Amino acid sequence: MLKLYNSLSRKKEFFRPRKGKKVNLFVCGPTVYDFAHIGHARTYIVFDMIAKYLKQKGYQVFYLQNITDIDDKIIKRAKEEGVFWKDLSRKYEREYLKDMKALNVNSVNKYARATAHIKEVISQVKRLLKKDFAYQITDGIYYDISKFKDYGKLSGRTVLQAEDAISRIDEAIGKKNKGDFCLWKFSKEDEPKWKSPWGWGRPGWHIEDTAITEKYFGPQYDIHGGGRDLIFPHHEAEICQMESISGKKPMVKFWLHTGFLTVRGEKMSKSLNNFVTIRDFLKKYSPRLLRFFVLSTHYRSPIDYSEETIKQMKNQLERLDDFIEKLSSLKKNSSKTKKITSLMKEVEKEFNEAMEDDFNTPRAIGAVFKLITKVNSLLAKGKLTYFQGKKILKFLKKVDQFFNFIFLGRKKRIKIPLEIKKMVQEREKARKEKNWKLADEIREKIKALGYQIEDTKEGPRIKPIES
Ligand SMILES: [Zn+2]
Known part of the structure; x- marks a missing residue:
């Protein structure tokens, strides 16, 4: 209740x-x-x-x-x-x-x-x-x-x-x-x-x-x-x-x-000239990022705005986007099954309890990211089926009816050309063999073609280099 x-x-x-x-x-x-x-x-x-x-x-x-x-x-x-x-x-x-x-x-x-x-x-x-x-x-x-x-x-x-x-x-x-x-x-x-x-x-x-x-x-x-x-x-x-x-x-x-919102620890004021209008923010970042930033703190707690925090949050959103992308691209015929019923139950329970406790959105969002971490490791092992992916997406869609930062305004990921994907695989192989020189060379080649690789816990993440 x-x-x-x-x-x-x-x-x-x-x-x-x-x-x-x-x-x-x-x-x-x-x-x-x-x-x-x-x-x-x-x-x-x-x-x-x-x-x-x-x-x-x-x-x-x-x-x-x-x-x-x-x-x-x-x-x-x-x-x-x-x-x-x-x-x-x-x-x-x-x-x-x-x-x-x-x-x-x-x-x-x-x-x-x-x-x-x-x-x-x-x-x-x-x-x-x-x-x-x-x-x-x-x-x-x-x-x-x-x-x-x-x-x-x-x-x-x-x-x-x-x-x-x-x-x-x-x-x-x-x-x-x-x-x-x-x-x-x-x-x-x-x-x-x-x-x-x-x-x-x-x-x-x-x-x-x-x-x-x-x-x-x-x-x-x-x-x-x-x-x-x-x-x-x-x-x-x-x-x-x-x-x-x-x-x-x-x-x-x-x-x-x-609660109050401060900018780099100080109250927004005319004399400090540190006003950030919504319009200014939206010139640089997406609206969903502002919603994500706001809801990542409990509504009664003070919240401090800084470019660094926003950049960290932007990375978090990208992680979320990657996750959704992976879930959406699961194929119906994938065979290996590992039940995620108990994991989903646990996450949903944690999520609901947090929300019912005076809208504790940071805890609720924490539960979502816990789900991402756990499911990502299943995905990496090819252990998630199309239908389980659907189930998770359904939960996220329900949550996003009030969060409005998960799907809403999400940019469709740009398709990474097969050529680049192959090169990334080659680089992964080189890395496994500890052939750092080759791995770096491939990275440079990929960069020359306009893509950058970010190595994360969940494997390499490829994205086009922003101009
Ligand atoms: Zn009033």
Whole structure:
């Protein structure tokens, strides 16, 4: 049975949705003012895998994501570039969706723009004012955190500690508590604005999410996901808003948070100039490599990006490709049989246990590579039949419905000419006879013909030399 680490209870719990097999999943979407980076990619690949995994288990998943298309950052960037804020946010929304498509992140059922839910935002602010959880000052309407006794239950912060962290919370003169956050911001002269009962303005950041989730899911739902940097103040604020409006708790049954992504041990930041956008990555590498890289680490653990790691992972993927190639080219009439039933059972058990344990993908992927090692040695001895090969491929295809890096986007291997294959065999023979000189000569000849040999535990691997 699936167990998930719930950030709210700070422990692993058995996963049971609120109603039968229905799973309502919400993940914080991007603020569209620039290209998305690989830290964003991590979160969205993880939740894409989770949604697909749950679907394979028979859950009816509705995956909702917001698009923050109005925000201080958008207004600022549009001013800097001298463009209309809406043109800027639509542009980066399109780019975001292009990136997601490239990464095969396609499990989201509904993308909801903040600006398409102003009516719902106003309705929530109205109810918060009526229930006395909110108050109006000169520059906007604020949430009064001292009124909500569960404040801090997700992040573990107290009202007092919230005051230490004011830098991340809206600053304004006249707030009751330093940690109070903005629900509705009154617009300045040249800023985008919508009509409200309190005058022209725009939504605060946190309220767009609860307005959107209330519309599609109601006041309570199953899973809320996002990067762990969003726990405070963003997700804490969401809980305050929704639970004080509805009086029902918890707003969310399971809170899932992805760990940080660093680049060479450092946080990605403008000042360090170490941003790697998804677009940059895809200029050099394949989308499946990014999925493989992300899922090779547990989603809650920190992950460090470096070119070296990516190159190692690329080699691992090639090993996987070789394996599939070998399995696919087994002939029906091969005779020798060695049962692999117990090996398959063992691997599948290990794989499933890992996935059910809070999506332990590194362990699950480890089980797949264990299978590769063991089966490769059978293949080398010619001891695997066509039908057993089929069985393994079937398992890998099932797994790839949520991993999307095994078959998806895999390049068909280039056929190695018979002439080259023969030369490789000759070289192997020379190597066995310890005739290193001859072996090297053959290697050079092969190289001159445009192919390179890599000697692996599982025998020589031939591939065309990339230009
Ligand atoms: Zn959010």
